[in-house]
Amino acid sequence: MIRHLVLMSKASRIGRVKTRLAKDIGFVKAWNFHRLNLFSTALRLNQPGWVSHLCVSPDNACQAPRQWPKFWNRIPQGGGNLGDRMLKPWKTLSPGPVVIIGSDIPNIQPQDITDAFKALANNDFVFGPCPDGGFWLIGAKRRPTVTDPFQGVRWSTEHALKDTLENLPKGTKIAFIKELSDVDTGADL
Numbered sequence: 001m002i003r004h005l006v007l008m009s010k011a012s013r014i015g016r017v018k019t020r021l022a023k024d025i026g027f028v029k030a031w032n033f034h035r036l037n038l039f040s041t042a043l044r045l046n047q048p049g050w051v052s053h054l055c056v057s058p059d060n061a062c063q064a065p066r067q068w069p070k071f072w073n074r075i076p077q078g079g080g081n082l083g084d085r086m087l088k089p090w091k092t093l094s095p096g097p098v099v100i101i102g103s104d105i106p107n108i109q110p111q112d113i114t115d116a117f118k119a120l121a122n123n124d125f126v127f128g129p130c131p132d133g134g135f136w137l138i139g140a141k142r143r144p145t146v147t148d149p150f151q152g153v154r155w156s157t158e159h160a161l162k163d164t165l166e167n168l169p170k171g172t173k174i175a176f177i178k179e180l181s182d183v184d185t186g187a188d189l
Contacts, residue, residue: 001096003050003117006089008077009038009103011061018104020156024186033189038103042069047110050099050117055089083150086138090146099126099139104183112137112177119175125149125168126175133158136180147172156184 010017012035015027022030046052052072056062059076068074075092077085090098097120099113112128116139119126124147128137134156140147149167153160168174183189 002094003096004053004089004093004098005045005050005113006053006055006075006093006098006100007038007042007045007072007103008055008057008086008100010034010057011064011067012038018183020184021186021189025189033183034103037106037183039069041101041103041105041108042072045108045110045113046071047113049110049114053089053093055085055100057085081150082155083148083153087146087148087150090140090142095142097139097141099137101128101137102182105136105180106183107180108136112180115177119177123173123175125172126177127161127165128177129161129179130182131179132181132184133162134160134182135164136182137177138164 012031014031017034018030054068054072054074055077056074057077061067062074062076078088086100097117099116101108116126116137120139120141124141126139127135130136149164151167153163181188
């Protein structure tokens, strides 16, 4: 089975990316952080152990190849809230485990992705927690069915991980890999 790494990202447009960060450092600096971190993360994580997908928003941004890192498949995020958009690759990619990350985790390394896929060998889900109560990584085995853990999650709050875990069916095997920080505010940066 194919292992899928999905990197979620908005198109790099000033005033449209990292808006919470922009409140602290300004729109141009937030845009610059987004763009630099997206490209450096994509370069670092484009490894032979998995197929790399950029899950992009808005959907028509898939047609702008110069805007995105090379060597990554581009797929549209679709509509809805963050949970709806993260669920889409789980439902549409070919069989095999799927690990999803954001484009705002500066310290992520290929070994972190390897650890997540290893954890899915014996677990149904894997999470990379953030110190703020959210998560920087979520992965699912997707066998025998695709579970939707995102209903009613309070996104961008200290409850995001807890809410997601509470949505998983009883008996679900869950693993955690190391904690990393994402960059949402000037203090995070």
